[in-house]
Amino acid sequence: xxxxxxxxxxxxxxxxxxxxxxxxxxxxxxxxxxxxxxxxxxxxxxxxxxxxxxxxxxxxxxxxxxxxxxxxxxxxxxxxxxxxxxxxxxxxxxxxxxxxxxxxxxxxxxxxxxxxxxxxxxxxxxxxxxxxxxxxxxxxxxxxxxxxxxxxxxxxxxxxxxxxxxxxxxxxxxxxxxxxxxxxxxxxxxxxxxxxxxxxxxxxxxxxxxxxxxxxxxxxxxxxxxxxxxxxxxxxxxxxxxxxxxxxxxxxxxxxxxxxxxxxxxxxxxxxxxxxxxxxxxxxxxxxxxxxxxxxxxxxxxxxxxxxxxxxxxxxxxxxxxxxxxxxxxxxxxxxxxxxxxxxxxxxxxxxxxxxxxxxxxxxxxxxxxxxxxxxxxxxxxxxxxxxxxxxxxxxxxxxxxxxxxxxxxxxxxxxxxxxxxxxxxxxxxxxxxxxxxxxxxxxxxxxxxxxxxxxxxxxxxxxxxxxxxxxxxxxxxxxxxxxxxxxxxxxxxxxxxxxxxxxxxxxxxxxxxxxxxxxxxxxxxxxxxxxxxxxxxxxxxxxxxxxxxxxxxxxxxxxxxxxxxxxxxxxxxxxxxxxxxxxxxxxxxxxxxxxxxxxxxxxxxxxxxxxxxxxxxxxxxxxxxxxxxxxxxxxxxxxxxxxxxxxxxxxxxxxxxxxxxxxxxxxxxxxxxxxxxxxxxxxxxxxxxxxxxxxxxxxxxxxxxxxxxxxxxxxxxxxxxxxxxxxxxxxxxxxxx
Amino acid sequence: xxxxxxxxxxxxxxxxxxxxxxxxxxxxxxxxxxxxxxxxxxxxxxxxxxxxxxxxxxxxxxxxxxxxxxxxxxxxxxxxxxxxxxxxxxxxxxxxxxxxxxxxxxxxxxxxxxxxxxxxxxxxxxxxxxxxxxxxxxxxxxxxxxxxxxxxxxxxx
Numbered sequence: 001x002x003x004x005x006x007x008x009x010x011x012x013x014x015x016x017x018x019x020x021x022x023x024x025x026x027x028x029x030x031x032x033x034x035x036x037x038x039x040x041x042x043x044x045x046x047x048x049x050x051x052x053x054x055x056x057x058x059x060x061x062x063x064x065x066x067x068x069x070x071x072x073x074x075x076x077x078x079x080x081x082x083x084x085x086x087x088x089x090x091x092x093x094x095x096x097x098x099x100x101x102x103x104x105x106x107x108x109x110x111x112x113x114x115x116x117x118x119x120x121x122x123x124x125x126x127x128x129x130x131x132x133x134x135x136x137x138x139x140x141x142x143x144x145x146x147x148x149x150x151x152x153x154x155x156x157x158x159x160x161x162x163x164x165x166x167x168x169x170x171x172x173x174x175x176x177x178x179x180x181x182x183x184x185x186x187x188x189x190x191x192x193x194x195x196x197x198x199x200x201x202x203x204x205x206x207x208x209x210x211x212x213x214x215x216x217x218x219x220x221x222x223x224x225x226x227x228x229x230x231x232x233x234x235x236x237x238x239x240x241x242x243x244x245x246x247x248x249x250x251x252x253x254x255x256x257x258x259x260x261x262x263x264x265x266x267x268x269x270x271x272x273x274x275x276x277x278x279x280x281x282x283x284x285x286x287x288x289x290x291x292x293x294x295x296x297x298x299x300x301x302x303x304x305x306x307x308x309x310x311x312x313x314x315x316x317x318x319x320x321x322x323x324x325x326x327x328x329x330x331x332x333x334x335x336x337x338x339x340x341x342x343x344x345x346x347x348x349x350x351x352x353x354x355x356x357x358x359x360x361x362x363x364x365x366x367x368x369x370x371x372x373x374x375x376x377x378x379x380x381x382x383x384x385x386x387x388x389x390x391x392x393x394x395x396x397x398x399x400x401x402x403x404x405x406x407x408x409x410x411x412x413x414x415x416x417x418x419x420x421x422x423x424x425x426x427x428x429x430x431x432x433x434x435x436x437x438x439x440x441x442x443x444x445x446x447x448x449x450x451x452x453x454x455x456x457x458x459x460x461x462x463x464x465x466x467x468x469x470x471x472x473x474x475x476x477x478x479x480x481x482x483x484x485x486x487x488x489x490x491x492x493x494x495x496x497x498x499x500x501x502x503x504x505x506x507x508x509x510x511x512x513x514x515x516x517x518x519x520x521x522x523x524x525x526x527x528x529x530x531x532x533x534x535x536x537x538x539x540x541x542x543x544x545x546x547x548x549x550x551x552x553x554x555x556x557x558x559x560x561x562x563x564x565x566x567x568x569x570x571x572x573x574x575x576x577x578x579x580x581x582x583x584x585x586x587x588x589x590x591x592x593x594x595x596x597x598x599x600x601x602x603x604x605x606x607x608x609x610x611x612x613x614x615x616x617x618x619x620x621x622x623x624x625x626x627x628x629x630x631x632x633x634x635x636x637x638x639x640x641x642x643x644x645x646x647x648x649x650x651x652x653x654x655x656x657x658x659x660x661x662x663x664x665x666x667x668x669x670x671x672x673x674x675x676x677x678x679x680x681x682x683x684x685x686x687x688x689x690x691x692x693x694x695x696x697x698x699x700x701x702x703x704x705x706x707x708x709x710x711x712x713x714x715x716x717x718x719x720x721x722x723x724x725x726x727x728x729x730x731x732x733x734x735x736x737x738x
Numbered sequence: 739x740x741x742x743x744x745x746x747x748x749x750x751x752x753x754x755x756x757x758x759x760x761x762x763x764x765x766x767x768x769x770x771x772x773x774x775x776x777x778x779x780x781x782x783x784x785x786x787x788x789x790x791x792x793x794x795x796x797x798x799x800x801x802x803x804x805x806x807x808x809x810x811x812x813x814x815x816x817x818x819x820x821x822x823x824x825x826x827x828x829x830x831x832x833x834x835x836x837x838x839x840x841x842x843x844x845x846x847x848x849x850x851x852x853x854x855x856x857x858x859x860x861x862x863x864x865x866x867x868x869x870x871x872x873x874x875x876x877x878x879x880x881x882x883x884x885x886x887x888x889x890x891x892x893x894x895x
Contacts, residue, residue: 067842067843068841068842068843068844068879069842070842230836230839231839233841233844234835234836234839234840234841234844235836236844237841237844237847238828238832238835238836238840238841238844238847238851239771239811239812239814239815239827239828239832240769240770240771240772240810240811240812240848241771241812242844243770244773244845246770246773246774247770249764249765249768249770251768255765280754298757298761298765298766299761299764299765299774300757300758300761300765371878372843372845372878373773373775373781373783373843373845373846373876373877373878373879374773374843374845375774375775420843420844420845421843422773422843422844422845422846423843423845423878423879424843425878453774455777456775456776456777456778456781457777633839637839637842637881637884640880640881640883640884641842641879641880641881642880643880644879644880644882645878645879645880648878666776666777666778666780667776667778667780667781667876668778668780672781672876672878673880673882674873674874674875674876674882675869675870675873675874675875675882675885675886676870676871676874678880678882678883678886679883680883681883
């Protein structure tokens with residue numbers, strides 16, 4: 001194996017002396033296992049996640065993937081703070097892909113929040129694994145790392161380690177534990193002024209059982225959490241040394257370019273390789289059930305050669321299907337109430353019948369691709385009865401198991417090499433297996449590493465998409481013009497329970513989902529169902545506000561009397577945005593608010609039209625209540641990121657189906673927000689002190705509605721279909737603002 | 739035989755003249771700091787300097803850079819430092835990227851930094867319009883507001 005291991009710093013095994021402490025190993029069985037399986041030489045593992053070496057170097061193992069959300073910094077901050085370590089002494093390591101470092105706290109966290117999320121229930125339904133087995137994941141998704149793994153595992157591990165180190169020092173000095181304190185990686189005996197470093201105590205601590213109960217710090221005691229700490233992964237990302245899955249490299253490596261069945265779910269029938277095998281560097285043509293691949297000694301040669309390979313795929317009922325057909329199917333499903341499932345029930349239909357006034361709106365959104373900057377790829381090397389894998393993934397353990405199964409080796413004989421992710425956004429979650437499976441099947445034919453890379457075109461046309469959704473909304477008003485009923489029918493499936501819920505004090509709500517299944521594969525896409533539902537609900541609430549003759553901000557404030565956290569973020573965002581004050585000529589403000597993944601976000605978008613009547617988003621003012629902020633700079637960065645991601649979808653995002661396949665193939669026809677379109681973003685963190693909320697996703701949902709609501713004020717046109725690029729705003733009549 | 743210098747080191751590669759520079763760097767030389775994003779010069783992830791000018795290497799055949807001086811992200815600081823032994827390990831742009839915590843996933847940032855370095859070399863105090871028209875790289879993490887702040891900090895300095 002010629003792969004230069006020093007290039008894969010993230011794939012560290014557990015090596016080095018000292019003590020390892022972690023929440024997941026508080027159970028004696030894990031504690032014994034760690035010693036039996038991982039300890040070498042004089043090492044003592046108390047548990048997992050935190051290792052203290054004699055020289056006072058403290059390593060924190062992070063069981064989540066780093067995809068730019070900053071968990072390689074924020075999670076160690078939480079452990080280090082509870083431990084009372086000096087941040088400068090902290091070494092951050094990616095936890096190995098072994099079940100000792102599984103992050104089942106995520107599952108427990110979600111189960112407590114609203115039952116299992118779709119991306120996990122999908123696994124349950126498909127493979128009949130038990131909930132207990134779901135604990136054995138290293139999934140990074142659902143904006144969960146800090147609020148679940150951080151709060152339950154990292155802080156507890158740090159606090160437990162601190163207590164154990166105090167106990168060792170107190171024993172050594174024969175003093176009471178209560179007379180000792182900790183600071184900057186040392187235990188001190190206050191009366192005598194004696195001090196021992198954690199490193200000097202580590203060997204003793206290794207002999208202790210971790211405490212069953214630990215006391216976490218009060219926020220007033222934080223020394224690291226709450227500070228804007230520089231991210232540990234950034235230096236490698238400015239000098240070209242950060243290794244992503246696609247960067248796996250060795251001298252003897254081969255490369256595969258692949259063509260998957262263009263119509264989802266169809267199989268390969270025949271291949272005519274022409275003269276391709278005689279071309280320079282080409283090694284093999286590999287036919288798989290649903291695809292054909294060319295393997296060569298460089299990716300470019302493989303990709304060029306693939307152009308010369310003719311392939312035929314079986315015909316399918318979907319061969320003539322277009323987006324128009326799919327949306328017509330959605331309309332039928334809505335009209336027939338097909339397989340409908342009640343989510344919330346009230347006397348909304350009665351209220352509709354007796355209403356003085358009913359308004360109605362049909363909202364739709366298209367499919368969306370994830371379009372992570374790093375195209376999907378996976379490197380697999382089968383040799384000597386083992387399989388090694390390098391890939392950018394949101395679930396290292398899940399990928400390891402999947403590759404081992406397809407390679408036909410025991411999971412214990414699989415080695416996963418961690419890599420940074422060039423974007424995740426849900427595309428790299430378990431269950432979205434397409435490049436992983438293919439890379440493994442291709443690599444089975446060779447005894448050298450084979451890197452399978454999807455071109456941008458493959459990546460865009462062979463994604464698992466944000467679903468296209470159609471909906472029907474109605475609202476009923478009484479004789480006094482007060483809204484009495486809310487009706488939402490939309491096409492499923494549901495991936496995020498609760499996303500269609502609204503917090504507003506409307507007496508009767510009827511929310512129901514109908515069948516929306518198509519042949520197009522779908523998956524979680526940043527903020528999952530909130531991405532479409534918030535566009536729908538916050539736009540329709542705006543419609544209700546205008547119909548009620550109320551200012552959209554004031555209307556929301558009145559209807560959220562029982563939701564002080566929602567009111568607070570609305571108030572902060574509105575005030576910071578200058579809501580109600582004079583704006584530049586031709587500008588308008590739109591507002592929206594949504595709770596998702598435990599955080600509440602209000603956004604105000606300042607919009608205008610350019611000389612070609614295209615929307616311009618000048619500024620987005622955002623207030624987020626995420627409980628409190630572990631790393632405020634990361635909070636701001638994630639909020640900025642989520643807004644831009646959602647804005648790309650609002651302005652441009654549209655995957656269409658023609659002849660059963662995706663019509664778009666690269667950035668020119670799946671356009672992105674770039675510098676010229678990117679608004680100024682002003683982020684305000686509202687520290688309510690409530691439970692930690694998620695950050696990777698919650699700022700994405702409100703932006704489409706905030707922009708559309710602003711455009712309504714500016715143009716009098718209510719946008720009920722995204723993306724905005726398809727709208728003609730040339731005949732605009734600004735509405736009179738209340 | 740393709741001959742060019744990469745970060746000051748001469749390379750002689752027995753490759754097809756039409757092979758894009760991107761793949762010569764990544765697969766032939768194992769220099770993976772330069773990234774593959776779209777393959778059609780749309781996203782800018784593959785941006786390198788050819789004789790000091792930013793080019794998108796995914797559509798630049800090696801025949802077009804015969805005899806040229808190529809600078810990649812790996813050599814940006816050392817090429818700028820030249821023979822000065824006390825020069826910092828990072829270029830001013832790279833340091834600004836750390837100071838403003840610009841990267842998130844970071845995948846596009848090699849190309850972004852190369853594009854911005856080239857812009858600032860020819861236009862040390864770019865207006866917003868200059869930035870918008872010359873920095874057209876795609877960043878899916880939406881680092882644009884921080885990219886703009888980092889550029890402004892360099893322009894003021």
